[in-house]
Amino acid sequence: MTYVVTDACIKCKYMDCVEVCPVDCFYEGEVMLVINPNECIDCGVCEPECPAEAILPDTESGQEQWLELNANFSAGWPNITRKKDSPADADEFKGQEGKYEKYFTPEPGSGD
Ligand code: SF4
Ligand code: SF4
Numbered sequence: 001m002t003y004v005v006t007d008a009c010i011k012c013k014y015m016d017c018v019e020v021c022p023v024d025c026f027y028e029g030e031v032m033l034v035i036n037p038n039e040c041i042d043c044g045v046c047e048p049e050c051p052a053e054a055i056l057p058d059t060e061s062g063q064e065q066w067l068e069l070n071a072n073f074s075a076g077w078p079n080i081t082r083k084k085d086s087p088a089d090a091d092e093f094k095g096q097e098g099k100y101e102k103y104f105t106p107e108p109g110s111g112d
Helices: 016-020 064-074 099-103
Strands: 003-005 026-028 033-035 055-057
Touching (some): 033 064
Antiparallel strands (some): 003 055
16 A cells, blocks of 8 residues: 555645655656655655645555556656745646646656
8 A cells, every 4th residue: 555646736736745754755746746655654644734635545446547657757756855835826726627637747846
């Protein structure tokens, strides 16, 4: 089991999650973060910290797509352990449906 970041993070990137993770297993893409499933220790501390409710345990139904995305992109994106400023327009995208189809990019973020 692991926790995963879902499409609810896309273009929100509030980054409250990275500060609390005891094993620093968040990785930054241009428009969202992901968790490395091999490093996550399933502590669950990050889940309630996310204002966009973007973090879920992969045991919830329908998370297969996000588990695959987290596993794939955490291998190539840079590690992030410190909260940075979230995008100025983050609140406009909070709770929007279909963000993966509209906005996802495989580009890396800048990391720490
Ligand atoms: S707190 Fe939530 S929205 Fe912000 S970066 Fe973490 S997972 Fe994404
Ligand atoms: S569940 Fe714990 S170890 Fe896994 S990403 Fe969240 S804070 Fe980090």
